[in-house]
């Protein structure tokens with residue numbers, strides 16, 4: 001007997017069409033889907049409201065993709081929360097059918113699922129990233145809260161695939177203190193770039 005794919009729903013905190021504010025695609029129009037649920041626990045996380053999935057409504061993938069498709073842009077960024085806590089096979093397949101490039105923002109603490117055109121890994125000391133995600137990422141984005149985080153960033157280099165983009169992003173509240181050190185590091189190590197959360201300067205989501 002043929003069993004049709006059951007309708008899958010995922011907990012969604014918010015979705016919005018905006019400008020990617022971080023990393024290699026910074027400045028590009030993108031539709032963000034922020035899935036709820038995270039077990040990493042970064043003390044400086046800028047979306048702690050996303051952590052408890054039970055606080056957010058379930059939405060069917062059909063509904064999520066239909067809403068995304070209403071906008072002109074065709075980059076979808078799946079973020080969270082930690083999006084890899086969910087099986088993203090069906091979501092990414094249906095976004096692809098609507099012509100989206102699928103991008104993910106992840107801590108890498110859970111196994112990859114789904115079909116990705118761009119993987120941004122932002123590893124955390126609080127819950128280590130899986131080797132499989134480190135090897136697959138297209139962009140490494142290290143949040144710099146303390147100057148020692150710059151040294152920690154370098155420990156990932158031997159494990160990354162060739163051509164992986166390298167970013168240092170100051171933790172928002174620590175920007176003034178960390179930026180001078182990040183700037184001098186990048187001047188000495190020009191394979192690294194600076195990412196600044198430009199959406200926060202523009203007061204957009």
Ligand SMILES: C[S@@+](CC[C@H](N)C(=O)[O-])C[C@H]1O[C@@H](n2cnc3c(N)ncnc32)[C@H](O)[C@@H]1O
Pocket residue numbers: 038044045046047079080081082083105106107108121122141143169170171172173197
């Ligand atoms: C909110 S997280 C969601 C995706 C995933 N859980 C992760 O951490 O990559 C999205 C991005 O924002 C970064 N981020 C979160 N809080 C931040 C802060 N206070 N300052 C700078 N970047 C932050 C994360 O490191 C990650 O790159």
Ligand SMILES: Nc1nc2[nH]cc(C(=O)O)c2c(=O)[nH]1
Pocket residue numbers: 018019020021022032079080105199204205
């Ligand atoms: N504009 C904008 N760009 C972003 N890039 C990564 C974000 C995230 O929270 O994952 C984010 C976000 O929340 N807003």
Ligand code: SF4
Pocket residue numbers: 038039040041042045046047048050080081082107124
């Ligand atoms: S892994 Fe991402 S969503 Fe989870 S606490 Fe850290 S920054 Fe926030």
Ligand SMILES: [Mg+2]
Pocket residue numbers: 046047
């Ligand atoms: Mg954000």
